[in-house]
Amino acid sequence: MSSFRVEGGHQLNGEIIPQGAKNEALQIISAVLLTDQEVVIHKIPQIRDVLKLxxxxxxxxxxxxxxxxESCTFKAANVNLDFLNTEDFKDKASALRGSIMILGPLLSRFGTGRMPKPGGDKIGRRRLDTHFVGFQKLGAKFNYDSKTSFYTVDGTNLKGAYMLLDEASVTGTANIIMAAVMAEGLTTIYNAACEPYIQQLCKMLIRMGANIEGVGSNLLRIEGVKSLNGTEHTLLPDMIEVGSFIGMAAMTKSSLIIKDARIEELGIIPETFMRLGIKMNFKDDDIHIPAQEHYEIDSYIDGSILTIADAIWPGLTPDLLSVILVTATQARGTALIHQKMFESRLFFVDKLIDMGAQIILCDPHRATVIGLDRAYPLRGITMTSPDIRAGVSLLIAAMSAEGVSTIHNIDQIDRGYQFIDDRLNALGAKIERVG
Ligand SMILES: CC(=O)N[C@H]1[C@@H](OP(=O)(O)OP(=O)(O)OC[C@H]2O[C@@H](n3ccc(=O)[nH]c3=O)[C@H](O)[C@@H]2O)O[C@H](CO)[C@@H](O)[C@@H]1O
Ligand SMILES: C=C(OP(=O)(O)O)C(=O)O
Structure with missing residues (x-):
């Protein structure tokens, strides 16, 4: 198990280019199974989850x-379905959450698919009902074997159907879209997730010959086609990395330029950091965060305390709330952080409290952060990263702290942040990988 040894208190200065988006990559790479032709994908992030997929x-x-x-060509001309019955498949597919998205393409193209319970962060209940109910609506048979923990779907003649998803699941929507693109007739998906990564998937499928209307909305109409062709696709910059760098710059009083950020695809993210008082300049597609000694959390028009909560797109992604929480610890003012979707994502605040942050964990979903306005710097400590976004938040806390911190279990961070130590050290950070 590797660790980071972080010497805090160093300001960063310079430019950083965000990696290709992790959660888009997992959808797009799964989609190569939909065709026997070549699919070229650019800007693939070199991170654990993507390499495992x-x-x-x-x-x-x-x-x-x-x-x-960062470009690869994929050709799924000879898919060996027997591999799905091996122990090797069970081990590898259960090692990440994103692997669940090979199921839709397998069902669509080969009429069958199986998958062990997928991995990913243990950040609360992460049910998969939406995926399987969607497949069933298209006519597939679903089975879960609790002894082997395997999900199986079968159905050679999928038929288009109307469905109203019980929740706008991101990976669920991606999976159902990929199952529906070659089903016979019209599929209508209402309450579909509509974030930029889903839009990107739809745009790629349309280039491959799929017939999809409503891209960008929560009502998708998909008219099935017989087969799909190859294509070329470039991943968006990772919006969670962009947000993480904004928070990091503010916490470490750094002047940072985030290059080619695709600002128009970031939704409410920049605005949310601005409500924490962080200044930002936008030039072309770059975001400049100037070095700021102080930043002050906004309040509502009636003077009440700001709440920052996650919501389905175009609301704020839950994946940035941990970073926003850590960033608030050194602001002037108070904010309530409300993590609505996941119930175990805020427990990492005990480490921030050990570092000297003023946080009240109200319940598993809500934490009140009383900003210190840098009056008392955080102290370096030894800690363990519980999940990917808490991990990067602890890294940000350690970079801003007085003294040295050690962060264990950084495999969690490597799952989603490409060469993060090297990239940040190049800007002035002091992060050493040990073990
Ligand atoms: C590989 C991948 O892409 N992972 C992302 C994906 O996970 P994933 O697709 O697994 O997450 P889902 O969108 O299915 O749901 C996330 C959680 O929110 C709950 N929920 C969801 C929809 C809803 O309307 N109400 C509600 O409460 C679900 O029950 C679940 O607990 O989307 C999540 C939500 O943006 C992100 O945190 C994950 O990083
Ligand atoms: C929770 C996340 O990932 P996963 O769904 O892969 O666990 C994340 O990217 O923040």
Whole structure:
């Protein structure tokens, strides 16, 4: 288990380019299974989850060639479905959450698919009902074997259907779209997730020959086609990385330029950090966060305390609330952080409290942060990262703290942040990878 040894108190200065988006990559790479033709994908982030998914696809018989840079060509001409029955498949597919999205393409193209309970962060209940109810609506048979923990879906003649999703699940929507693109007739998905990554998936599928209307809305109409062609696709910059860098710059009093951020795809993210009092300049597609000694949390028009809560897109992504929470600890003012979707994502605040932050964990979903306005710096401590976004938040806290911190279990951070130590050290951070 590797750790980071972080010497706090160093300001960063310079430019950083966000990696390709982790959660888009997992959808897009799964979609290569939909065609026997070549699919070229650019800006693939070199992070654990994505590399594990690519490895899994290779084991299934997908040809993967690296084109140099961050681009790969995938060709799923000879998929070996027998691999799905091996122990190796069980181990590899259960190692990440995103692997669940190979199920829709497998069902669509081969009429069958199986998947062990997927991994991913233990951040609360993460049910998969929406995925399977959607497949069932298209005519697939679903089975869960509790002894082997395997989900199985079967159905060779999927038929388009109307469905109103019980929740706008992101991976669920992606999976159902991929199952529906080659089902016979019209599928209507209401209450679909509509964030930019889903839009990107739809745009790619349309380039492959799919017939999808309503992209960007929560009502998708998909008219099934017989087969899909190859295509070329470039991933968006990772919006969670962009948000993490904004919070990091503010906490460490750094002047940072986030290059090519695709600002128009970031939704409410920049605005949310601005409500914490963080100044930002936008030039072309770059975001400049100037070095700021102080930043002050906004209140509502009636003077009441600001609440920052997650919501389905175009609301705020839950994946940034941990970063926002840590950033608020050094602001002037108070904020209530309300993590509505997941029930175990705020427990990491006990580490921030140990570092000297003033936080009241009201219940598993809500924490009140009383900003210190830098009057008392955080202190370096030894801690363990419980999940990917808490991990990066602890890294930000450690970078801003007085003294040295050690963060264990940084595999969690590596799951979603590419060469993060090297990239930040190049800007002036002092992060050492140990073990
Ligand atoms: C690989 C991947 O892409 N992972 C992301 C994906 O996970 P994932 O697709 O697994 O998350 P879902 O969108 O299915 O749901 C997330 C959680 O929110 C709850 N929920 C969801 C919809 C809703 O209307 N109400 C509600 O309460 C669900 O019950 C679940 O507990 O989307 C999450 C929500 O943006 C992100 O945190 C994950 O990083
Ligand atoms: C929770 C996340 O990822 P996953 O769904 O892969 O666990 C995340 O990216 O913040």
């Amino acid at each position: 690519i490895d899994l696809l290779e084991d299934m018989g997908v040809e993967v060639s690296k084109n140099g840079g």
